[in-house]
Each structure stands twice: as C-alpha cells, then as structure tokens.
Amino acid sequence: MKAINVHLSEYSKHEVPFHHYFGNGLDSYIIRLQVEGVCEALVDGYIREIVPGDLLLFKPGDIYDLRIGWLDEGANLSLDYYVISDGPGMLEWWEQKKRPTLAKIAEDRRLKAVWHQIVLEKRRLDGGNPNIITSLVWSLLMLIDRAIEEVPDNQSPLAYHALRMRQFIEEHASEALTLQQVAQHTGLSISRAVHLFKAHFGVSIIGYAQQLRLSRAINLLNHSALSLEQIAAETGLGSYAYFHRLFRERYGMSPGAYRKKR
Structure with missing residues (x-):
C-alpha cells in the first residue's frame, strides 16, 4: 500500500x-x-x-x-x-x-x-x-x-432515492427497521418508496433487508460461538422462530443443521 x-x-x-x-x-x-x-x-x-x-x-x-x-x-x-x-x-x-x-x-x-x-x-x-x-x-x-x-446511469432523482434507500437499509438492517423509517429517509410516502425500490432492484424493501440479515447470520454461524437465539437478535431477525423459518425457506435446512454441517 x-x-x-x-x-x-x-x-x-x-x-x-x-x-x-x-x-x-x-x-x-x-x-x-x-x-x-x-x-x-x-x-x-x-x-x-x-x-x-x-x-x-x-x-x-x-x-x-x-x-x-x-x-x-x-x-x-x-x-x-x-x-x-x-x-x-x-x-x-x-x-x-x-x-x-x-x-x-x-x-x-x-x-x-x-x-x-x-x-x-x-x-x-x-x-x-x-x-x-x-x-x-x-x-x-x-x-x-x-x-x-453505484451512481445510476440516468442520474434521475428517483434513481438516487432508490440508492439512498438501499444504503439506509444496509446500514440499519440489524435493527428493527420499518418501511416508514426507510420512506422517511428519502422523504417519500411508504407506498411510493415500496414501489420505487422494487422497480429499481427487483426485490422488496423487506426482502432485501431479510437477505442482508440472513447473509450476516451465515457469517455468524460460520465464525462465532453465539447461540442461535443470539444470532437471531444480533442480525435483526428478532425471534428464533422467525429466524428458523426464513433460514429454512432460503437454504433448505434449519440454522442448527447448517451449523452442525460445517
């Protein structure tokens, strides 16, 4: 360097x-x-x-x-x-x-x-x-x-709003994030924010937040000794039951089974 x-x-x-x-x-x-x-x-x-x-x-x-x-x-x-x-x-x-x-x-x-x-x-x-x-x-x-x-090619205000929302979600995904918070960050209504984000990134706001949380959960399962309940809380997924359901839907196995497989 x-x-x-x-x-x-x-x-x-x-x-x-x-x-x-x-x-x-x-x-x-x-x-x-x-x-x-x-x-x-x-x-x-x-x-x-x-x-x-x-x-x-x-x-x-x-x-x-x-x-x-x-x-x-x-x-x-x-x-x-x-x-x-x-x-x-x-x-x-x-x-x-x-x-x-x-x-x-x-x-x-x-x-x-x-x-x-x-x-x-x-x-x-x-x-x-x-x-x-x-x-x-x-x-x-x-x-x-x-x-x-990451600046949109067309540099339209709507594209910048979408990018700002994505960065806000990335920064706050481990928290109890709401659609209202994401929309307020860019000064949009909830319905407008939801539509705009999906149109630009092909995934819903909640869906993108879940992807980020599950990705972090995978890292914690691989590289930490935290309990499954602690991982659910640390990643913003809340309860272990919700974490378990989302994880199984995405990866085809429970978080516990994934950890044992490593």
Missing part, C-alpha cells in the same frame, strides 16, 4: 461568506463532499452550484475556485468534509481510472465514518500516525470509488 500524505482533513462549517482560490493550480489533491447547504465551485471551466451529495475531485495543477455565500448572503451555511493530500498512493489511485471533477453520490454513513476517523487522527498533537492515516485514506478512496460506481 503506497503512502498517502494528508496535509489537512476536516469537517468544515461556514456561516459567513468564504472564498478559496488557487488560480495558478493546486499543489495537492483535494477531495470535498458537500454535506449540508450549498456553495459554488469551478467545475470544467464553469462555476456550478454544489449541493448535498456532490463530491468534488481535484488533482495537482487544477484551478480551484470555491465560493460560499457569494450570491445569496442569507444562505451562507455550508457544511462539508474535505481532505487535502498527496503522495505516491494518491497518484496511484488517481491514475487507476478517469476521475470526474464533480460526482453525485448517495449519502453513505460508512464513508463519512471513515472520513471522520481521518479528521480525528490528523487532530492528534503528533499529527497522527502516517501508517494509520494511509490505511484510512485508502479505505476512504475505495468507498468513494464504490459510491461513484
């Missing part, structure tokens, strides 16, 4: 007008994710509005022009994650494929969690452990790649 040097990484909140400009070109890579509010940035030669879910990717030599609160001083609030870095690892990642300057990604709690760990590591008095930082940034870059790859 080639080293990555992080100069600065933060969760940034702006409540007053702000302008960040490098007219002679950047010396480092900048990755920035808009989390809340709006701003403007130079993208492919044009000043574009940047909204939540917009990911900006800049390489050394790019002109960087970021503006917050310039057009509407009453709407200055802008929150974002960013990392400024360089090193052979960044070069290797960047050259793996063509990188868009602006990409729209669905909200991903896992990506933000890794980014938050980078921020905390850099805040240490010693500037953080370089090996830990390199590992964390590589994890962030891989998550960014996956988030960009």
Whole structure:
C-alpha cells in the first residue's frame, strides 16, 4: 500500500461568506463532499452550484475556485468534509481510472465514518500516525470509488432515492427497521418508496433487508460461538422462530443443521 500524505482533513462549517482560490493550480489533491447547504465551485471551466451529495475531485495543477455565500448572503451555511493530500498512493489511485471533477453520490454513513476517523487522527498533537492515516485514506478512496460506481446511469432523482434507500437499509438492517423509517429517509410516502425500490432492484424493501440479515447470520454461524437465539437478535431477525423459518425457506435446512454441517 503506497503512502498517502494528508496535509489537512476536516469537517468544515461556514456561516459567513468564504472564498478559496488557487488560480495558478493546486499543489495537492483535494477531495470535498458537500454535506449540508450549498456553495459554488469551478467545475470544467464553469462555476456550478454544489449541493448535498456532490463530491468534488481535484488533482495537482487544477484551478480551484470555491465560493460560499457569494450570491445569496442569507444562505451562507455550508457544511462539508474535505481532505487535502498527496503522495505516491494518491497518484496511484488517481491514475487507476478517469476521475470526474464533480460526482453525485448517495449519502453513505460508512464513508463519512471513515472520513471522520481521518479528521480525528490528523487532530492528534503528533499529527497522527502516517501508517494509520494511509490505511484510512485508502479505505476512504475505495468507498468513494464504490459510491461513484453505484451512481445510476440516468442520474434521475428517483434513481438516487432508490440508492439512498438501499444504503439506509444496509446500514440499519440489524435493527428493527420499518418501511416508514426507510420512506422517511428519502422523504417519500411508504407506498411510493415500496414501489420505487422494487422497480429499481427487483426485490422488496423487506426482502432485501431479510437477505442482508440472513447473509450476516451465515457469517455468524460460520465464525462465532453465539447461540442461535443470539444470532437471531444480533442480525435483526428478532425471534428464533422467525429466524428458523426464513433460514429454512432460503437454504433448505434449519440454522442448527447448517451449523452442525460445517
């Protein structure tokens, strides 16, 4: 794993007008994710509005022009994650494929969690452990790649809603998840959310959550000493009776029989 040097990484909140400009070109890579509010940035030669879910990717030599609160001083609030870095690892990642300057990604709690760990590591008095930082940034870059790859080709709002629902289910499948919670996450009615998810992924919301839970149950059966009742609770399947029924329907045997077979 080639080293990555992080100069600065933060969760940034702006409540007053702000302008960040490098007219002679950047010396480092900048990755920035808009989390809340709006701003403007130079993208492919044009000043574009940047909204939540917009990911900006800049390489050394790019002109960087970021503006917050310039057009509407009453709407200055802008929150974002960013990392400024360089090193052979960044070069290797960047050259793996063509990188868009602006990409729209669905909200991903896992990506933000890794980014938050980078921020905390850099805040240490010693500037953080370089090996830990390199590992964390590589994890962030891989998550960014996956988030960009999962962006729908047609980039329609409905497709983004469906993707956001899927990520929300993946993050909360081990909990007592309800259709109302999934729908509220994207601001849709329950009936609209149910129809939209099935249309995009070919499986119902509940069906997808069950698949995730059973997949995790298989891992726990293979690699843990938890009781069957504990596995049912840990995976969000609730009672052992429900776990037993779903497992037998999908795999043709009971969870206990599967464990003995290993």
